[in-house]
Amino acid sequence: MSQSKYKLVYSNWFTTTDNKQMPLANGTHPVILEYIKNWLTTNTVEVNLDDNMYFRFNNYHLGPRDGDIFVHSNVFYYFHKHYGIENIVSIDDVDENDDCIYLYPIELHYWSTDAIYGDFKFTLNDQTYNYHFPDTLSPKTREVFAKGKLKILISCLTEPAVCEYTTNFMEIALGRLGVPGENVLLLQGNIRNDYHSRNFGKAKLGTSHASMEQQVAIAHRYPIPRSSLSYESDYVKVSDLNPSVIRPKRFLSWNRSMNRAHRLALMHEAIRNNWLEDSLFSFLTTVHREPESEMAKLIDGTKEEIAQGVKTIIDMLPYEIDTQELTPQGKEGFQTNENNKKEYYLDTYLHITSETQFDNGAKWSPFLSEKTFRPILNLQPFIYLGNHNGLDEIRRLGFKTFHPYIDESYALEADPKTRLKMIVAEVNRFKAMSMEELHNWYYSLTDILIYNQQHFLSLKNYNPLEDFFSTL
DSSP, X not given: OOOOSEEEEESOEEEOTTSOEEEOOTTOOHHHHHHHHHHHHHSOOOOOTTTOSSOOOSOOSOOGGGTOOOOOOHHHHHHHHHHXXXXXXXXXXXXXXSSOEEEEEEEOSSSOTHHXXXXXXXXXXXXXXXXXXXXXXXXXXXXXXXXXXXXXXXXETTSOOOOHXXXXXXXXXXXXTTOOGGGEEEEETTBOTTOOOOSSOOOEXXXXXXXXXXXXXHHTTOOBSSOTTSSOBOOOOGGXXXXXXXXXXXXXXXXXXXXXXXXXXXXXXXXXXXXXXXXXXXXXXXXXXXXXXXXXXXXXXOHHHHHHHHHHHHHHXXXXXXXXXXXXXXXXXXXOSSOOOHHHHHTOSEEEEEOSOSSOOTTBOOOOOHXXXXXXXXXXXXXXXXSTTHHHHHHHTTOOOOTTTSOGGGXXXXXXXXXXXXXXXXXXXXXXXXXXXXHHHHHTTHHHHHHHHHHHHGGGGOOTTHHHXXXX
């Protein structure tokens, strides 16, 4: 690859066993750096940048509790893939007189942004240390930041955004280190690139649909002979469709973590409207925090009615499709990305996509996880139980949605309680259809389903960093 306008900058480097220079993750505590370097001198290092989603060494047996909280994750991987290793440089290579945009990445794969402005303790080899982000910055790094040429890029691409006051604390803390607010970049899974309406701060906020790229990559690996749930995973092909066979079930909906108001509300409505009896729903992990107050955000009813609804839900959990063999801890932590038993999609007609977020305001972009892209890959129409205007973002990415086959006016409704009522009414419309009517309805929109699947598979070279970088 040629020289890029953008360059990633790292302060600490090591030499691999085949004499390649490779960077260590920024933000790493000096004690952890020393540990890693000692480990590297006595162990063989295998580095495969093309096949590993997360660039790590073999395993030097450290984790967040040991103080190893920042790693090379999505930004490093996507940057290497699309811009080349030659554009990943040392802090000594920053040229204040050229036209390049230099980015100092801090990848929050294990931790939240409070690691930037707060302190915490960790233990390594039975000794306790204090982590304070400024301690990870060398004098040279501070000097380059002070000159204003280097931007700090704080990233967690596959999670929803932090709240505004946290962003403000982070910006203030970095300002004390000599990093001006306009050189602070926050890249997460659901902040609009054009969102500049905050009442404080100058940090630039932006989004990236890394989950889409990840799901496309997994789709091109199918069939997977044995997934983490111990079955063969593959997706529905056009050749699998059979208009002469009526499917046995109506709806399919995956819900793991039940500590979200909209999933509690969805299960409540599924029970109340008898959606479960001829459909496939998963509701897995036990609710926590304050489920009554959470569900009351979206469901009308007296305090007693809400409490009874929560009790009914708790008594039914876990409500399962394919996780019966997992331990309770396993149901909490299994990877959902690669598990895709196409028979579940071939046995149902309509997907209820229960996304990570539902009630965030219009200032955030919809958070699109693998949950959004699974029905698209599997030739299934969907109702989007997610953020306000979520369908707009899906269409912006080149996909078609289903109006007039589905009344999608719900997606335009900003009030989450009203939006949920509109979604419930639309699901009940399909519940009222006979299976033959639902079957004919499904096959009336296969052109859209096939288009969406083909478009999804065509995004193999999608660069999740491009939208955000183009705004810098």
